[in-house]
Amino acid sequence: xxxxxxxxxxxxxxxxxxxxxxxxxxxxxxxxxxxxxxxxxxxxxxxxxxxxxxxxxxxxxxxxxxxxxxxxxxxxxxxxxxxxxxxxxxxxxxxxxxxxxxxxxxxxxxxxxxx
Numbered sequence: 001x002x003x004x005x006x007x008x009x010x011x012x013x014x015x016x017x018x019x020x021x022x023x024x025x026x027x028x029x030x031x032x033x034x035x036x037x038x039x040x041x042x043x044x045x046x047x048x049x050x051x052x053x054x055x056x057x058x059x060x061x062x063x064x065x066x067x068x069x070x071x072x073x074x075x076x077x078x079x080x081x082x083x084x085x086x087x088x089x090x091x092x093x094x095x096x097x098x099x100x101x102x103x104x105x106x107x108x109x110x111x112x113x114x115x
Contacts, residue, residue: 002047002054004032004091034061034087035079044094057095057107061087 005013013029020027030047033039048054063083065076092107099107 001026002028002030002051004030004034007031007033032091034091035082037086037090040090041094044091048095048098053102054095054099055102057092057099059088059091059108061091 003013003017010029010031013031017027017029028051032043061083063080065072065080067076096107
C-alpha cells in the first residue's frame with residue numbers, strides 16, 4: 001500500500017504509520033501535494049514505474065475551512081475545492097491508463113469526512 005501525505009507533514013504521516021503498526025513491507029509513505037496537478041502528473045508515473053503496478057487507487061483527501069460564505073476568503077474557497085475535488089482528477093488521471101490496461105484494478109472515491 002502507498003499512503004500519500006501532504007508536503008511537509010512527514011511527522012504526522014509517521015505517527016499514523018506507527019499508530020497503525022505498519023511496517024515498510026506493508027506501507028510506503030509518499031509525499032505528494034494532491035492539489036498540484038503538475039506535481040501529480042510528474043511524480044505518479046514515476047511511482048507507478050517504481051512499484052510496477054497499482055491495484056487500487058483510493059481518493060479521500062479533504063479539508064475544512066469553515067466560515068460564513070459571505071465572509072469566506074477566496075483563498076479558503078480555492079483550498080477546499082483544490083483538496084476536496086481537484087485532487088480527485090490530479091491523482092486519478094495519471095493512474096487511469098495503467099489501471100485500465102491491467103483490467104483488474106479499481107479506482108475508488110470516498111468523500112472525505114470533512115465534506
